[in-house]
Amino acid sequence: xxTATAALLDVRHLGMRFGGIVAxxxxxxxxxRGEITAVIGPNGAGKTTAFNCITGFYRPSAGGLHLTHxxxxxxxxxxxxxxxxxxxxRVARTFQNIRLFAGMTALENLLVAQHxxxxxxxxxxxxxxxxxxxxxxxxxxxxxxxxxxxERIDLLARADDPAGALPYGAQxxxxxxxxxxxxxxxxxxxxxxxxxNPRETAALDALLLGIRDQGCSILLIEHDxxxxxxxxxxxVVLDHGRKIGDGTPAEIRADPHVIAAYLGExxxxxxxxxxxxxx
Amino acid sequence: xxxxxQGLGLGSRQAASWRITQGVGLAYxxxxxxxxxxxxxxxGLIAVGYTMVYGIIGMINFAHGDVFMIGAFLSLxxxxxxxxxxxxxxxxxxxxxxxxxxxxxxxxxxxxxxVAYRPLRGSFRLAPLISAIGMSITLxxxxxxxxxxxxxxxxxxxxxxxxxxxxxxxxxxxSWMQIAIAITTVLCLGLxxxxxxxTPLGRAMRACEQDLKMASLLGIDTDRTIxxxxxxxxxxxxxxxxxxxxxxxxxxxxxxxxxxxxxxTAAVLGGIGxxxxxxxxxxxxxxxxxxxxxYFSVQYKDVAAFSILAITxxxxxxxxxxxxxxxxx
Numbered sequence: 001x002x003t004a005t006a007a008l009l010d011v012r013h014l015g016m017r018f019g020g021i022v023a024x025x026x027x028x029x030x031x032x033r034g035e036i037t038a039v040i041g042p043n044g045a046g047k048t049t050a051f052n053c054i055t056g057f058y059r060p061s062a063g064g065l066h067l068t069h070x071x072x073x074x075x076x077x078x079x080x081x082x083x084x085x086x087x088x089x090r091v092a093r094t095f096q097n098i099r100l101f102a103g104m105t106a107l108e109n110l111l112v113a114q115h116x117x118x119x120x121x122x123x124x125x126x127x128x129x130x131x132x133x134x135x136x137x138x139x140x141x142x143x144x145x146x147x148x149x150x151e152r153i154d155l156l157a158r159a160d161d162p163a164g165a166l167p168y169g170a171q172x173x174x175x176x177x178x179x180x181x182x183x184x185x186x187x188x189x190x191x192x193x194x195x196x197n198p199r200e201t202a203a204l205d206a207l208l209l210g211i212r213d214q215g216c217s218i219l220l221i222e223h224d225x226x227x228x229x230x231x232x233x234x235x236v237v238l239d240h241g242r243k244i245g246d247g248t249p250a251e252i253r254a255d256p257h258v259i260a261a262y263l264g265e266x267x268x269x270x271x272x273x274x275x276x277x278x279x
Numbered sequence: 280x281x282x283x284x285q286g287l288g289l290g291s292r293q294a295a296s297w298r299i300t301q302g303v304g305l306a307y308x309x310x311x312x313x314x315x316x317x318x319x320x321x322x323g324l325i326a327v328g329y330t331m332v333y334g335i336i337g338m339i340n341f342a343h344g345d346v347f348m349i350g351a352f353l354s355l356x357x358x359x360x361x362x363x364x365x366x367x368x369x370x371x372x373x374x375x376x377x378x379x380x381x382x383x384x385x386x387x388x389x390x391x392x393x394v395a396y397r398p399l400r401g402s403f404r405l406a407p408l409i410s411a412i413g414m415s416i417t418l419x420x421x422x423x424x425x426x427x428x429x430x431x432x433x434x435x436x437x438x439x440x441x442x443x444x445x446x447x448x449x450x451x452x453x454s455w456m457q458i459a460i461a462i463t464t465v466l467c468l469g470l471x472x473x474x475x476x477x478t479p480l481g482r483a484m485r486a487c488e489q490d491l492k493m494a495s496l497l498g499i500d501t502d503r504t505i506x507x508x509x510x511x512x513x514x515x516x517x518x519x520x521x522x523x524x525x526x527x528x529x530x531x532x533x534x535x536x537x538x539x540x541x542x543x544t545a546a547v548l549g550g551i552g553x554x555x556x557x558x559x560x561x562x563x564x565x566x567x568x569x570x571x572x573x574y575f576s577v578q579y580k581d582v583a584a585f586s587i588l589a590i591t592x593x594x595x596x597x598x599x600x601x602x603x604x605x606x607x608x
Contacts, residue, residue: 056496057492082495083495083496083500085496086498092496101485101490101493102489112482112483112486115479115499116498116500118479119479119480139479
């Protein structure tokens with residue numbers, strides 16, 4: 001049976017093309033259970049495209065995505081509709097540009113993520129209309145869980161404010177909390193530190209490490225190299241749709257291909273990588 | 280007359296000094312106000328269905344007016360059936376009819392979405408619109424073939440009413456039927472508001488309205504949520520159909536077209552996508568139409584209503600309570 005560090009997500013020969021443009025070309029890597037796996041690379045490397053394939057936004061043109069739960073059940077993500085990827089395979093994600101339900105309150109955002117179990121507990125919602133006891137209990141559990149997460153991301157006081165009215169950093173945290181309300185086995189974060197100040201980034205580090213330690217694996221796209229090097233257990237490097245590096249943070253720092261890719265593309269990122277490489 | 284003056288916010292001394300003819304004028308206006316609100320409630324019930332579907336999938340469901348017509352026919356069938364079964368207690372008969380018509384119309388709504396719109400989701404934008412027009416024609420012809428093309432009458436079930444005031448031989452009447460319509464509308468909209476704001480289903484509907492793709496990524500079955508939106512919209516339209524049948528006492532297979540376009544106008548006027556806006560728009564259209572008929576000409580009442588649509592679109596593209604469209608990625 002699966003051990004603690006067995007493969008959780010197995011990406012095999014993933015390919016994605018849009019017309020004549022090849023966004024991903026034969027990319028294979030493994031995200032292991034209980035680890036934070038970072039996917040890095042210069043702009044346009046195909047990181048977000050890979051995320052979109054994993055979460056059902058895109059149908060990959062080639063290759064497979066195989067997810068294995070701790071109990072040994074397997075899911076072929078490439079063939080599943082989006083809502084089942086969230087509900088059955090239990091993969092959750094956040095977006096580079098925040099996609100909260102801006103008109104709903106912070107609490108409601110977290111409740112929406114618990115819709116499927118709530119509906120299941122209430123006879124597809126039919127009994128909910130009758131206000132039966134079982135529904136009330138399920139609703140109360142959902143609210144308790146939402147409040148627990150609000151407390152954890154320090155937003156309990158603003159539970160009833162519209163999500164769109166929250167400060168930027170709070171929206172980022174709320175989006176992560178909402179994804180976590182799905183009880184995911186894999187959390188995919190697309191640039192969670194973008195636009196955060198150093199203090200907020202440090203809080204995010206702690207939040208993500210806490211999520212990992214409670215048993216949810218993380219797949220992370222991030223340009224903040226400092227953060228990637230601090231919290232990742234494993235790094236995959238993409239460039240122009242191909243994988244050019246795969247290893248521990250220490251290995252990636254020393255990988256000449258990776259440094260070359262960054263130097264060739266974008267001096268600033270290369271500097272960031274070099275700075276992170278310096279101890 | 281004294282009462283009237285106070286009702287309209289005039290000082291009682293002022294009102295008392297008014298001449299009888301002005302009293303008649305006021306009484307006439309009050310009567311129009313009552314009639315307009317009644318009509319507006321029916322439009323509002325239909326408009327909710329338009330605005331809800333538009334909010335979630337950004338499509339104008341042109342068949343919605345015909346679901347209203349089907350609801351009116353279902354009500355007529357139920358009332359005739361109940362009469363032949365000997366159930367003549369009016370409140371009981373109306374309650375059974377309401378449930379029957381709403382339930383069957385809901386089934387129509389679900390079927391229409393399943394057959395005509397769901398297969399076209401993800402197709403180009405015009406496709407479901409054309410399909411909706413086709414569905415509208417299908418429903419009209421279906422009703423015409425099965426129910427006949429002639430106008431179907433219904434004897435008044437709730438004759439009489441309250442005389443609020445008299446002025447110079449003109450009695451301002453609030454009929455029992457108008458009271459029944461107001462109570463039914465308020466109850467239905469109250470139930471609907473509770474459903475949308477307080478239940479998990481309503482939460483899912485609002486989430487789908489804001490970001491369909493994201494809702495799906497959070498495990499919400501968006502297809503089912505959209506289907507249920509059509510079900511709820513159709514049930515409300517059927518209630519409007521029943522009220523229309525009771526109020527006017529005559530229906531035919533073509534009532535859905537005009538009522539549908541009016542309700543659509545109401546939804547746009549209130550701000551398409553906004554639920555309170557739909558009700559507000561319905562009331563305004565009902566009032567405009569009634570007052571126009573009362574003071575100008577009945578022939579041009581539709582012109583008045585649709586001019587409002589044109590003017591709204593020019594000066595207030597988002598409607599009265601609508602919000603500017605948020606760019607969806």
